[in-house]
Amino acid sequence: MNSASRRHGWWLAAAVLLPALAALPFFLPFHRQDFMIFLLLDVMLVVSYRLVTLSGEWSLIHMVLMGCGGYASALLSKRADLLVWLSIPLAALLTAAVALLLSFPLLRMRGFYFLIGSYAAGEAVRLAWKYFVYPFGGPKGLKLIPPLELQLPFLEQPLSFVEPIPFYLLLLVVTCVSLLLLYRLEHSRIGLTLHMVHWQPSLAEAVGVNSWRYRTLAFACGAFFAGLAGALFVHYLGSINPNQFAIGEMLYILVWVIIGGTRTFAGPVIGVVVLSVLNEIFRQYDEWRPAIYGLILLLSMRFLPDGLESLPGRLRGLWRRRVAAAQG
Amino acid sequence: MELVLQSIANALVQSGFFSLWAVGLVLIFGVMGIINFAHGEMVMVGAYTVWLLYAGQGLPFPLALLAAALIVCLLGLCMERFLFQPFRENPLGGLINSIGLLFILQVLAVQIGGLGLMKHVPPAFPGTLELPFEVRIPVQRAVALVVSLGLLAAVGWLLTWTRLGWALRAVSMDREAAALQGISVRRIGMFAMGLGAALAGTAGALMAPLVRVEPYMGHAVIITAFIVAIVGGIGSIRGAVLAAVLYAFFHTFVTTYYSGTLATMLGLFIMLLVLVIKPTGLMGSRLRE
Amino acid sequence: MNRAGGLRIGGDNYKVEFVSYDNEYLPDKALQGMKKLVGEHDVKFVMMLGGDTWPAVQPFATRRKLLTSTLLPSDLSPDAPYHIAPCEVHPIYNVTGVEWMAQNFPELKRAAICAQNDSLGLPSVATYLAAFEAAGIDVVDQNIFDPSTTDFAPVVTSMLASGPDIVCLDTCYADYVNLITEQLFHQGFKGKIISCTFDNYQDVIEKTSKEFVEGFIFQFPDFDDPALRQDFINFKRPKDFYEKFVERHPGQWSAVAWEYASIMDLWKAAAEQAASVEPLAVLEAMKQGGRAPHAFGDASWWGEELWGIDNALVGNWPVVTVRDGRARIEEFRSIPEWWSCYKDLLVKHMEAMGLMHYQQG
Numbered sequence: 001m002n003s004a005s006r007r008h009g010w011w012l013a014a015a016v017l018l019p020a021l022a023a024l025p026f027f028l029p030f031h032r033q034d035f036m037i038f039l040l041l042d043v044m045l046v047v048s049y050r051l052v053t054l055s056g057e058w059s060l061i062h063m064v065l066m067g068c069g070g071y072a073s074a075l076l077s078k079r080a081d082l083l084v085w086l087s088i089p090l091a092a093l094l095t096a097a098v099a100l101l102l103s104f105p106l107l108r109m110r111g112f113y114f115l116i117g118s119y120a121a122g123e124a125v126r127l128a129w130k131y132f133v134y135p136f137g138g139p140k141g142l143k144l145i146p147p148l149e150l151q152l153p154f155l156e157q158p159l160s161f162v163e164p165i166p167f168y169l170l171l172l173v174v175t176c177v178s179l180l181l182l183y184r185l186e187h188s189r190i191g192l193t194l195h196m197v198h199w200q201p202s203l204a205e206a207v208g209v210n211s212w213r214y215r216t217l218a219f220a221c222g223a224f225f226a227g228l229a230g231a232l233f234v235h236y237l238g239s240i241n242p243n244q245f246a247i248g249e250m251l252y253i254l255v256w257v258i259i260g261g262t263r264t265f266a267g268p269v270i271g272v273v274v275l276s277v278l279n280e281i282f283r284q285y286d287e288w289r290p291a292i293y294g295l296i297l298l299l300s301m302r303f304l305p306d307g308l309e310s311l312p313g314r315l316r317g318l319w320r321r322r323v324a325a326a327q328g
Numbered sequence: 329m330e331l332v333l334q335s336i337a338n339a340l341v342q343s344g345f346f347s348l349w350a351v352g353l354v355l356i357f358g359v360m361g362i363i364n365f366a367h368g369e370m371v372m373v374g375a376y377t378v379w380l381l382y383a384g385q386g387l388p389f390p391l392a393l394l395a396a397a398l399i400v401c402l403l404g405l406c407m408e409r410f411l412f413q414p415f416r417e418n419p420l421g422g423l424i425n426s427i428g429l430l431f432i433l434q435v436l437a438v439q440i441g442g443l444g445l446m447k448h449v450p451p452a453f454p455g456t457l458e459l460p461f462e463v464r465i466p467v468q469r470a471v472a473l474v475v476s477l478g479l480l481a482a483v484g485w486l487l488t489w490t491r492l493g494w495a496l497r498a499v500s501m502d503r504e505a506a507a508l509q510g511i512s513v514r515r516i517g518m519f520a521m522g523l524g525a526a527l528a529g530t531a532g533a534l535m536a537p538l539v540r541v542e543p544y545m546g547h548a549v550i551i552t553a554f555i556v557a558i559v560g561g562i563g564s565i566r567g568a569v570l571a572a573v574l575y576a577f578f579h580t581f582v583t584t585y586y587s588g589t590l591a592t593m594l595g596l597f598i599m600l601l602v603l604v605i606k607p608t609g610l611m612g613s614r615l616r617e
Numbered sequence: 618m619n620r621a622g623g624l625r626i627g628g629d630n631y632k633v634e635f636v637s638y639d640n641e642y643l644p645d646k647a648l649q650g651m652k653k654l655v656g657e658h659d660v661k662f663v664m665m666l667g668g669d670t671w672p673a674v675q676p677f678a679t680r681r682k683l684l685t686s687t688l689l690p691s692d693l694s695p696d697a698p699y700h701i702a703p704c705e706v707h708p709i710y711n712v713t714g715v716e717w718m719a720q721n722f723p724e725l726k727r728a729a730i731c732a733q734n735d736s737l738g739l740p741s742v743a744t745y746l747a748a749f750e751a752a753g754i755d756v757v758d759q760n761i762f763d764p765s766t767t768d769f770a771p772v773v774t775s776m777l778a779s780g781p782d783i784v785c786l787d788t789c790y791a792d793y794v795n796l797i798t799e800q801l802f803h804q805g806f807k808g809k810i811i812s813c814t815f816d817n818y819q820d821v822i823e824k825t826s827k828e829f830v831e832g833f834i835f836q837f838p839d840f841d842d843p844a845l846r847q848d849f850i851n852f853k854r855p856k857d858f859y860e861k862f863v864e865r866h867p868g869q870w871s872a873v874a875w876e877y878a879s880i881m882d883l884w885k886a887a888a889e890q891a892a893s894v895e896p897l898a899v900l901e902a903m904k905q906g907g908r909a910p911h912a913f914g915d916a917s918w919w920g921e922e923l924w925g926i927d928n929a930l931v932g933n934w935p936v937v938t939v940r941d942g943r944a945r946i947e948e949f950r951s952i953p954e955w956w957s958c959y960k961d962l963l964v965k966h967m968e969a970m971g972l973m974h975y976q977q978g
Contacts, residue, residue, distance in 0.1 A: 031656030034649045058420060105604040112363055112562075115423070116554055117603045123551065124596040130734065130763070131589045133971070139764070140736040143672035162676055237644050239672035244643060247547070251427055258424055286639055287438065294431030301425055302414065331778040334804070338770040444869055446792040448820040456803045466803040537824075539767050540792045548767045583771040584778075589734060589763035 018176065025168050033164035037236065039276050040168070040175045041229050046256050046268035047182055048225035053262055054191065055215045056198035057114050060250055061102070062226055064122035067129070067245035069095040069227025070234035074145045075135055077235070084148045088231040095227025096220045103216045119247070129242040141241025148235050167236050174232065178225050183265055185221060194218055255293050259300050261307020270308045331584070333463045339580035341469045344476030346572035348531035349549050350556035351483060351565055352524035358500040358563035359520035362412050362422035367553055368546025369433040370525055374400050374532025375541045376437055379447040382536075389452030393475075396533035397526045404525020408518055430546070437543035447541040472534040479530060480569060483523070487565065496520060500563060551592070555599045561608050624885055626892050633885075636660060644673030651677060661894045662884055664877055667692040668736050675700070684896035686880050688873060691740050693924035694974055699900060702920075702929040703883050704876045704912065706952070708741035708788055709923075709963075710934035711813055712748040713950035714834050717936040718783070718811055719752035725783050725809055729758040729776040731797065732787035733766070741788035741813060743970045747963040749785075751955070757781055769793070773800035786812035791871060795821050802829045809834065814872040815937075815944070822942060833939045837872040844935070844946035851910040852879055879912040883930075886910065913949060922960065923967070925974045931956075 025033045049062045073091035076082040082090070102121055109117045129136040136142070148161035148170070161167040185191055196204045197211040204211055234240045260271020275296075279289065304310065353367050364370075374396040382392035411429060415421030441447055453467040487493035498506040499516045507513050539545065556575050560567030575595060582591035624631040636658045638650035647670035654660045663678070665671070667687030678685050679697050687693070690702035690709075718725065728749050732738035742759065749756050758779035762772050776784060784801060786794050794812055801810065802825035815821075815835040822830050838845065840859035845852065852858070858878065863870055883903065888894050891902035903909055908917050909930055916932025923929075933949040956963070967973050 029656050031649075031652035034645075034652055038645060038649070105600055109603055112423075113603060115363070116558060117600060120554070120558075120596045120599050120603075124593055124600065127589055127593040127596070131587075131593060138739075139734055140669055233645075237648065237673040238676060239644055239669075241644070241669050243669070244645070251431075254424070254427065288435060290431040291435035294428040294435075297428035297431075298411070298425055301421060301428070305421075331774065334774045335771065338768075338774060341770070342768060445817050445871065446795065448817065448823075448868070450820075450823045454824075456805070458805075462805070464804050466799075540796065542792075545767070548765055580771045583762070583766075584775040587761065587763070588766045588772070592763065592765070 018172075021172060022169060025165050030164065033168060035276075035280060037164060037168050037171060039273065040171045041233055042253075042256070042272045042276065043269055044175050044178055044225055044229040045253055046260070046272045047179055047265070048222045048229070049253055049257055050262055050265070050268050051182055051185065051218050051225075052222040053257070054186065054194040054198060055211070055218055057110065057215065058254070059106075059219070060115060060119040060247065060254075061106075061122035061125075062222070062253055063245045063247075063250040064125050065095055065099060065223045065226040066230035066233070067126070067240070067242070068098050068223075069230030070240045071129065071136060071142070071230075072227070073231035074142050074234050074240055077146050078142065078144070079135060084146055084235055088148075088228065088235065091231040092224050092228035095230070096224040099220045099223030100216065103219050107212060107215050107219060122245075122250070123247070126242050126245055137241075139242060141239060143239040145234055145238050145240065147238065162236065162238070171232060174228070178228065182221075182225065186265060190214065190217060252293070255297050259296060259307060261309035263306060264309050267307050267309035274308060330462045333461050335580055335584050336577075337459070337463050337465050338584075339577040341465065341473050342576035342580055343573040344473040345531060345535060346552055346556050346576050347480055347569045348476050348527050348534075349553040350560065350568040350572050351480065352527040352531070353553045354557050354560070354563060354565055354568045355483075355520050355524040355527070357557070358565070359496060360408075360412060360422075360517050362426075364407075364426045364524075365423060365550065366407070366426040366430040366433060366546075367528055368548070368550035369430050370400050370403065370528035370546075371532035371535070371549045372437060372541075372543065372546045373403060373433060374529035375449075375536040375539075375545065376441065376447070376532075377529070378533045378536040379441070379449050379541050382452070383447070383449045393530065393533045396529045398529075400529025400532070401522045401526035404521045404528075405518060407525075408521035412521070413514070413517070434543050434546075441541075441543070443543070447536075449537045449541060451537045466538075468537050472538065475534055476531070479527065483527070483565070492519065552595075555595050558599050559602050624894070625889055626894075631894075633881075634658075640665075640670055642666075642668070642670060644670050647671075648673045648677060651683075655681060655683065661896060662686070662899070664880055671700075682896055684900055688876060689736070690920060690924060690929045691736065691972065693920055693926055693928050695925040698926065698928075699896060700928060701900070701903070703903070703909070704880050704930070705873070706920075706929045706931050707737070708744040708813065709931065709956070710836055710952055711741060711744050711788070712751070712955045712959075712963075713934045713952065714811055714813075714836055714936050715745065715748035715752055715754075716950060716955060717948060718809065718834055719754065722809060726754055727757045727779075727781045728754050728783040728785050729760070729779055729781035730756060730785040730787055731760040731762060731772055731776055731789070733764045733789055733793060734761045735764055737788050737790075739970060740967070740972050743966040743972055744963065745785050745787060746966045747959060748955075750962050750966075751959040754783065764790075766793075769796045769800045770804075773797060773804050773806075777801075777804055777806060782808035784808065784810050786810065788813040791816035795824075798830070798833075799824050802826070811835070813837075815939070816871045817868070818939060818944060819942075827942050830939050831941070835937050835944075836934060837944075838935050838937045838946050839870065839944045840875055842937075842944070842946050844949075849914040850912070851882070851914065852912040853882065875912070883909060883911075917953070919953065919956075922964070923974070 025036055045066060052059050069091045072094045073087045076087035076090060077084045106114060106117050106121060130139045149158040151158045159166055161170060193209055193214050197214055256272040256275055257268045259275060261267030349371065353364060356362060356364050377396035377399050378392045381387040381395055382389050407429065411425040412422040415425065451468040453471050455467045457465045457467055457470055487497060495511045496516055498509065498511055499513055503513055556571045557568055559575065560571030579591045579595060582594060624633055636654060638654055640647035640650045651663065651674045654663060663683060663685045665685060665687055667689040671687065671692040675697050679699060682699055685700050687700060687702050688705045688707060690706050693700060693702060730742060730745055732742050746756060758776050758781065760772055760776050784806060786797055789797065791814055794815055795817055798810065798821050809832065811834040813835060814837050815833055818830060840855035845855040858875065862874055884899065887899045887903040891898040904918055908915055911930050911932050913935060914933045916930045918927045919931050920929035921927050931952045933951055935946045936948050936950060937944050938947050
């Protein structure tokens with residue numbers, strides 16, 4: 001397939017998928033709508049996480065960055081009385097700024113050191129939320145966070161985005177735009193440079209690429225979208241506390257991304273969607289869930305090291321070989 | 329004065345545990361270049377073994393301790409064989425596998441012992457040592473400290489004075505050069521993993537009568553072990569022990585005079601600082617990729 | 618309850634179906650769970666622990682007019698009229714223990730408090746501070762520790778350094794009470810220990826000594842206690858319940874073991890009286906006349922001055938001590954009586970810690 005027809009394929013898929021996704025909640029019972037909402041948020045998280053992993057580094061602070069966005073937007077709207085429509089993008093920017101600040105110590109490290117460093121930095125931030133009751137509310141966090149509202153001329157009451165369907169539709173738009181931006185970013189010169197920094201670090205150095213700058217850029221951009229997801233999340237739930245962003249939740253992101261595969265853009269999305277749907281189906285085995293996740297992780301590392309995204313290609317290869325064998 | 333002396337006594341006991349946790353982690357990393365995220369869960373398995381055998385079946389405590397060391401050692405060997413060895417080329421692979429195992433071990437602990445109240449492990453050595461200046465140490469803690477020190481001394485002796493120890497250090501310095509010298513990197517890896525795991529299991533077993541034995545107890549262990557290992561210079565056993573003692577004193581005194589949350593938070597900051605300023609830590613000599 | 622014939626409405630017996638959902642103490646899981654319980658099972662009444670998960674659930678539950686109960690009345694607010702605390706009004710009943718201690722051991726004057734830093738520990742600290750002040754006891758040390766603490770030796774050392782003759786364990790989690798008491802024993806504490814709960818006290822006796830634990834004051838009886846056989850107790854056949862529970866879950870009897878059963882009793886009585894299981898009808902029947910049968914005797918709906926709404930059921934609460942290695946009720950004391958004398962003190966301490974309903978958020 002050449003690239004032009006591949007691009008057409010993508011557009012076609014989007015043209016079918018998007019209206020379907022937009023219509024979906026109207027056909028779901030109300031208690032399943034939340035599932036879709038949290039799934040979209042998770043999609044934003046894993047795709048933004050992938051941007052950070054492009055340069056070959058694995059961070060453990062992504063979940064805490066999501067929390068940063070949540071806390072920032074909650075504080076801006078609640079304590080500074082900022083309009084929620086402004087506090088959300090501002091919170092995302094603030095999260096990117098926090099990431100930028102953290103990148104000075106963190107991105108001096110590589111590989112294992114970066115992993116542990118990001119973990120330590122994340123825990124330190126989380127403990128700070130617990131320790132400083134003002135302004136973060138301490139261990140019980142913040143509540144009564146103002147919701148998103150929109151005054152429409154033809155409605156008597158403002159449209160409240162605490163209702164699942166309006167929030168879902170808004171989130172769908174935000175997610176799509178974010179994915180588009182992230183996709184463009186990856187396929188721009190910046191993204192290609194990041195690939196080079198990962199796979200051919202000495203070549204990158206030889207042609208004069210300042211890899212630190214590109215890694216910082218990826219880290220801050222990833223943080224921006226994590227912060228955006230966090231900010232949206234907090235205005236939907238109306239409350240936030242430090243335990244929501246503990247390392248256990250971060251490990252789930254890691255599992256989703258790894259099981260999905262990180263080579264292509266779609267990999268992490270496939271991972272999070274497949275595992276979340278499985279999760280819903282096997283709800284009654286909830287207490288076994290972490291173990292099932294663990295087992296799937298071990299098995300996929302062993303037998304599907306490139307993730308679920310590589311499954312179609314592998315099956316195709318198998319099929320071709322069988323056909324060839326039959327013909328031969 | 330009493331407060332300071334009592335705090336020193338508290339910190340000494342802590343140092344023993346911190347060292348055992350960190351030395352196991354450092355040994356595994358130093359030799360194989362793998363971060364074992366499930367290290368805290370190995371400690372947990374050790375504690376659960378003591379709970380099952382000593383508190384449940386009435387086995388004498390020293391026997392249960394030995395059993396815990398053996399079982400966790402066996403677990404470590406299985407991990408090395410099935411989770412780490414196949415991923416020698418990809419250091420993150422081992423790490424991710426250990427995360428998978430961590431989830432499984434936690435759920436198994438929940439299934440075996442349930443959630444709810446902590447598992448009751450009565451002290452094997454009741455009573456309190458009353459030292460001068462009103463300093464008091466529970467006998468169980470004193471025993472744990474002595475056993476930890478003994479184990480650390482034994483590991484130190486092994487690494488410095490035996491052929492096995494030399495081989496192990498050779499592998500951790502340069503794997504390829506060691507292989508050229510005719511050292512079986514594979515067998516040394518197995519040995520390091522078994523030893524590191526046994527240390528973790530022993531630590532868990534010794535702690536069982538003293539702390540909350542519950543499925544998620546590994547979390548606190550792994551944070552502390554990371555801080556200690558990084559500050560000491562990852563890969564350096566001596567550095568780990570030195571850092572463990574320093575961190576135990578720091579943590580105990582900040583907790584006594586200020587607050588525990590602050591102590592952990594500052595500990596993490598110190599670790600970050602070390603990572604930025606001197607990533608090789610107190611005693612480490614070079615970076616590893 | 619179903620074995621006793623279930624719910625009786627209009628001459629017919631109905632079985633009550635119980636459905637559960639584990640929210641992992643995460644707000645988003647709690648919201649999903651609550652919606653699932655309503656959407657899939659059409660539940661009429663939800664009992665939750667409350668705390669950090671409640672704020673996320675509140676808007677949905679209130680909009681749906683769902684009847685929900687909590688064990689932590691700090692969840693109550695005027696914005697949530699269908700959220701009730703019908704059993705345990707934590708932590709206000711802790712004042713009864715302090716009052717009893719001050720009366721029986723007037724020579725004890727210096728207290729040290731420790732608590733974990735969370736939504737269970739902090740309101741309790743405010744309550745104990747008020748109770749100690751009311752009883753004329755000085756608080757010489759306050760030690761707020763992190764919930765992830767594993768070694769309590771430094772916490773105890775720091776408390777004992779202030780030379781207290783009372784150590785107050787606040788509403789520490791059962792495991793912390795266990796470990797802190799053990800440390801107090803080893804570090805040679807000779808005074809009195811007072812705590813909200815003392816769940817696994819048999820284990821603690823095994824770790825320390827019977828003499829050391831003797832006289833430990835707390836607030837939650839074992840339900841085979843003879844004092845619960847008195848007429849004003851509304852909990853039905855407490856001894857049978859206790860024995861059955863201990864048989865089914867050995868070693869797991871805890872402060873809250875009986876509470877969901879007690880809340881169900883209240884709900885059942887109200888549903889039968891209302892001849893309906895619809896939330897609003899049941900709530901109205903429950904609150905009729907401002908009084909309702911609480912496990913420890915008839916009690917009144919109260920709370921306006923603390924949480925802005927009278928949705929907490931308070932009356933008498935037992936003061937329990939360890940006597941000869943068993944938990945035994947010393948006395949039932951009235952919470953409203955203490956409140957009417959010292960409410961200014963409690964409000965003062967709650968305000969100082971930012972815990973009043975108008976300060977929340």
